[in-house]
Amino acid sequence: MELSGSVTSPKRLHPIVFIFLALVLGILLLPHRPAKAAESVTSTTPEVGLPLQRIECGGGRHLNVLTLDASWLTDHDRVLVVDPAGDMDNAADPRSAADFVNDTWIFDAKADGRAELIITFATEGDHSVAYLYDDRDGDGAVSYTIRDCQVRISEWPFWHARVEAIGPWLLPSGEMNMNLTMQIDGNFRGGELGSVWPEVVASRLRNDGKPDTEWVIRDVDYDGIPEFAYGRLITDISLGFGIGRLAVMANEGRHRPRIPAGYVFWPLLGGAYPPGNIIFDSPPYFAVNWDTGRLVEFLPHGYPFEHGYGVNSLLPARLGEVNEANFENPMAYYDLANDKDGRPELHIRLAHFEAYDPFKHRGRLRDPISDVRFSWNQRNSPSPEWDYKIGLVGLAGLPDVARLGDLSFRTVAYERLPQWVVSTPWSWATFVAAESTPYVGSEGIYDLPGEYPGAELYLAGQNEDGPERHYTMSAQTPISTDVGERRYIMSPGLRGEWGRLNGPPRLYLSGVDRKLHLFGAKAGMWTISENQYVKYEDLNGDGYIDLWSYWALVRAEEQVNDGPSMLIALGDRIVHSGNNRVTWKNFPTPLALFEMPPPIDTASWHELGRRLEEHAGTFQPDDLGSALARFPGPQTTIRGASIRDVRADAGGFRFVLTLLEGFQVAADGGEDAWLAGLGTGSYIVRHEPGSGFHVDRLTPADVLPSVPAAFSEGGAIQVLEPVQMGITLRNSGTEDVAAVKVSLMVAPPEGTWRVVESQTVELRGASSTSLTFTWIPSEGGVWRIQAQAGERVSAEEMVVVLAGPSVLPVAVLLATTHAVLPVIILLLLVALLPPIILAQSRSLRDTSARSRGGE
């Protein structure tokens, strides 16, 4: 049999193959870009130098082109006004007939023959409309031709911006008509919308004939003062992008914008306005980069409000329905002084996320979360400064609906927002006072925010990470909290505190330091400088600060003196310790000179100012002892003594008193009988109101852990199943232990000791506490367990861990199926397989025989 063929290797592939492949490549390389209108070679170009030209279009039609020389960018700029309607024919001065009704304005900065911007004006119904075209292809100019009595813009098929006024552009008074709707088809900055859009989002906002954003400004009563403005992102962008989709500005103070100035012919084009103090200072206008021929932004200048509010929401908003608005809803400002000086005295930022908001933990929080920053300027200082701030966090919903024209959204009504804040129960709060350095800013005091990262999960019950860990305060570390990548530390000059509230916020003026405090604050810090601060605490949990300590550091970690200077106001005594001297006096209760909610209106703002002035007093943080001078009555002083480990105790307080060699007592009419007979050394001193001081000898702390005991169901401990182990700690000394590390230790049957888990706890003198640990034995057998606390270890205990039944195949089989059917099928399958394959043997033999026979 000849198998070699007559044709050898292929000479070449058929040409059609190459054509086909080229076609494929061509398809792949097709650009995705809108078709650009072809330039017309028969177009008419107006001649430069003629102020008014009449261009015949045939058929008896014509249009007028007026050339206006101007100077908005250079000394020699030019505008061509194309009048297709013949308005200029009969005008005595054609310039007076150039209007914003039906003309097309071609702006040529530098008069170089290139149009940087073209605006086509039209009248649609009783609305005035302008279509703006700018450079789209990057050559710095807008391509156009004049043909058939029309200006044909070939730069791009679609306009970039469209503005519509309800009525004429100007009011009869000559002021700008503020009833405007501006649409942007594409991406450029429009007020708060689009200022920080990421590139991936900006790339989706294409100039494709469909508007992407819309701004609405309304002056409902046509008095030249806009009542509100809002901007919406119309294009549907995935909620995976945390971008602004709704921005609202409400001019509650009815601030009148400036008269348009510095604009280029049309009042909405360009403008020269000084930096605005507040929103609505300037009228809205388009900013243009005349060098690149690009519209840059559309916005009114100024920030913040003096009296009004804004909303910045990440959620999309639709007209004609009630929308949810999250994030900053609202950012409200109030002119508490009612002086209309352009500066607000109260700012409330409500950061709100409704239940199941997609931007909070992937929409899995079942409660609304609100975070309030309530800052006010108590001194009405001339610059935008803030004196106090309260940060509030809680599960509060939005009770009202705001309606601005066709836009409605859920919020807290501007008028009642301050009252709502001070009457709503909040979970916890922070309080900040600018003590020595003015805090300048447009959005209140940022330091020590109420919400920390992950707070929403804690509020939703999804973790146990409460605020205590985030507002830590140690002797060497100023009160601080981590926010995102930045670490907020109380800036020098600020005093901050925090506490769980579980109620509305209240303030009080302390009779000890004459400072305003948050009622319920647990602890706080006044950062005097980078190495000087006062730490203060509420020891007995009654809501009032009762311990102050002054710390001066050489470096960040090192303290200068032996211990801090301390001031304690507990029970009916006020005690000072510092410079090896301890002094005490009777103390008139209560601690607070007055209490009131934060100011919410002009009256309460004045009232708070009056009371602060009435009770003004000095407090020298580096001389805490001077505060005792405010209180009348005899005092007792021990020279050569110091106190430490102060804490509340049974309605009074206790501390460790150390009497140094050669100490002296100066009673000065005060109580000193309890000191009789005491020698050099350390003592536990307790004070209870009404019964005076009691003293005991200090015995060192001695913490002994118990043998761990298992809390296992049925008493059996199983391999790989968690078991709770209890350890009891007992401090047999009278001295407190601030922190002791307790560990559960186990040793497997053939292994060495290892730590299962460690916990650090505080243990007071002569007390005990119980701790629970989780242990998951990894193997069966007899284990040894013991506990360790500091250097002390408990006795060993033997524990039997049951290995449990092994995972036999039969157990797995029983777990997977109840039926015997698959087993039968498998057996049948295996049994039938040989016949299926081998049954052909006979026919194969026959075939083979036929093959041989056929040779």
Added chain:
Amino acid sequence: MILSRQDPRHVEEALPEATAPPTGRPRVSAPSSRFPLEILVFPAGLAAYFATRYNGIVGQNDVIYLVEAARAAILSGRVVPDDAQFIYSSGYGFTALLAFINTVSGLAPADITALLQPFLVVIIAVVAFALYREFSADAWSARLGVVLLLLQPEFLFAVLRGTHEIYTRTLLMLAFLLLARSVRLSEYPRLLALQVALFYTAVYSLISINVFFASSYIAALFLAVTGGWLWARFRRTTVRTAASVLERLALASASCFVLVYLFMEHIYPPAGQHWRIITQTATQISQVVFSVEETTNPYSIVQTLWINQWIYLTLTTANWLVLLASSGLWLRRTWRWMRYGEGPATAGRWLLWLFWAAFAAQGALAILVDSSSDLLGKNAQHRLFPSFATVAVGQIVVEAGGWLRAAHVRSLSVRAATACILMFLTVAALAKATNEPTVGNRWVFCRPEELVALRWTDSHLVTTSLWTDYDERLKTCGELYLGQPTHNNVWDTYAVEPETRDVLITEVTRLRSKRLALPLPDPVVGLRVYDNGTAELYHQRSLTPFQR
């Protein structure tokens, strides 16, 4: 070259276009007897075992998305619903098929995939038989090929598990068969036109079901063209129609490529993202080839999925047999062609030889991609192996089918040994394809009581993260048979998330805990709030004022 009639190779190489120019009415099928209906018993038995092994409740991760897409399509009446969370971006064909079967039968999509679809493996057997008979021209060899193919655990798992692969594998073989027939019948215009029309119909069906698989097939076509051109450029080929074969392949690959492009860009836009995958894969491959950066070994997971790696090797014996045997035979055939100046005897054999090389090259590249990135989910090699196995079995059938048949005829002991080997491979392949839990650690079944517990928790809990198992076993079962969790609940898997305060402990979880030597989740010491005798729900005690 004259072959001896005694040489058993004559049977395999005596193909029509190689023996004599066609005259008169062409023979459109290979010389054979009737279709052996008894061969269908084997795939039917395999399917029956798979469908009944776990009472029809099997949770396979890749099936969920397909089933969800079908549910959305059934509810909306549209293949791409406007607001559906699940749109199968790789193609609409499978979604449409599930919706159609649901409409005419009333079967739920999950039941279709678990109970009905496995039996379609019978169709695969029919197509595979036709394909191997086309290449070998021998019914016995084709029959052996069918059995060998179905004993490939990776292939069996792919076609039984309920995804689109039962269709895509069938269509892939059908396209292969029609291509081979069109090459053989290239001188009969009417028959050629029929084959070509059927070929593009099959390819478009493949594209519409899964454009990624189709791309892989088209890439193999392209590689085959390239390989064939190189071979023909440097070596003499004895195939008379080598040029037309290459032209046919080139046109087919280009046309299929255009079909893929049109499908992704215009017919089914959700598939557009595959452009990115395809281009990134190319970049990835080039980076891997030209870099020496060490990456994690994607195949190390084998050690955790089976109770030991020897079990894995034993269960995959058929894979290794086919891989090694086909490689050896392909190399032997290549050596003979090069050493003795022989060329391919027939266009079909050359085609098979080229496709073996193309899919082997794809497999090698897949290993490179798997080792360098997770672009293709670190399992590209597993995805490609069934395609390779199809041509590898073909290679064995063509190269050694005659020899095996002769040995089979001559010796009873050979027949007995063959039967024993096949029986062992059947058990091994089924154990591997079903992730048999007595030997595997990746369990795919779940108990009805577990589903009852899942349903109860989902209807009684709100915004709750519920831990279900050490992997997605129970979660996938729940999503398949109950649907996605409602009431803003989440089914937590693997390590317990910090926000998870509810855990479901079942008999199966306890077994897995011991098998995997992993402790049960800590919250198991919480409050037991539900117990149906097999599954228990534990809720962690409140530790803060905000926990309920």
